[in-house]
Amino acid sequence: MGKKASPKKKSSTSWTHVPASEDVLYERPRHDQHYIVQVSPVTWPFLGFTQRVPATTAIFDIRSKIIAQHGGSVTDVTLYKDEVLPRNALTDLAASLSSVDFVPIHTGDAVQDSVVHICYDFPPHKGDCPLLLTPPNDLKIEAHAAAAEMKGRSRLTGTPVPGLSPTCQPRKEVKPESRFQNTKGARTSSYLQRGLPPVAS
Numbered sequence: 627m628g629k630k631a632s633p634k635k636k637s638s639t640s641w642t643h644v645p646a647s648e649d650v651l652y653e654r655p656r657h658d659q660h661y662i663v664q665v666s667p668v669t670w671p672f673l674g675f676t677q678r679v680p681a682t683t684a685i686f687d688i689r690s691k692i693i694a695q696h697g698g699s700v701t702d703v704t705l706y707k708d709e710v711l712p713r714n715a716l717t718d719l720a721a722s723l724s725s726v727d728f729v730p731i732h733t734g735d736a737v738q739d740s741v742v743h744i745c746y747d748f749p750p751h752k753g754d755c756p757l758l759l760t761p762p763n764d765l766k767i768e769a770h771a772a773a774a775e776m777k778g779r780s781r782l783t784g785t786p787v788p789g790l791s792p793t794c795q796p797r798k799e800v801k802p803e804s805r806f807q808n809t810k811g812a813r814t815s816s817y818l819q820r821g822l823p824p825v826a827s
Contacts, residue, residue: 659680659681659724659739660678660679660680660681660739661678661679661680661681661683661723661724661739661740661741661742662676662677662678662739662740662741662742663676663677663678663679663688663723663742663743663744664676664741664742664743664744665677665688665691665692665744665745665746666743666744666745666746667692667745667746667747668710668745668746668747669747673695673696675691675695677691678739679723681722681723681724682722682723682724683722683723684719684720684721684722684723685705685716685718685719685720685721685722685723685726686719686720688705688723688744689703689705689719689746692705692746699751700748701748702748702749703746703747703748704746704747704748705744705745705746706744706745706746706747707726707727707728707729707742707743707744707745708728708729708742708743708745709743709745710745710747716744723742726742728740728742728743
């Protein structure tokens with residue numbers, strides 16, 4: 627019998643090792659990672675605020691803080707990242723801050739937190755209250771001038787000013803001459819009652 631042929635050994639060069647990719651597919655935020663969020667409205671900048679929050683904070687929570695800042699008077703609030711542009715609108719309220727591609731004002735490290743900016747805007751209030759739709763009373767400069775003139779005239783004539791309480795009504799001015807004449811007449815009558823001749827002034 628002939629010898630069986632031994633199987634050929636595979637060449638070691640037929641398989642090439644491919645190194646694993648070092649690109650990070652998903653970076654899970656650290657539990658201690660925080661953002662310093664600077665929130666500013668398009669109008670009324672005094673209502674803006676800055677707060678340090680965890681990186682896992684949802685956009686909905688930031689929106690709730692904004693509504694609370696306005697006392698609950700606004701509801702239709704639109705949030706924008708970095709600046710007010712249609713492409714920067716934060717429509718996914720369930721997304722966390724760490725998942726939003728902010729342009730950081732400062733990139734945080736192990737010591738300092740990252741600072742991000744959020745703007746917001748809302749439509750004006752539309753109401754049908756008659757009190758809000760009624761034009762205001764005549765509060766022009768002419769009205770103030772007319773009121774001042776009426777008050778000055780009432781001081782000379784002694785007529786009451788409409789709208790003022792009796793204790794606030796202006797008193798009638800007495801001229802110095804009439805005051806002196808009244809005093810002189812009272813003094814003369816006093817001397818006559820005593821039987822004395824009046825004293826010449």
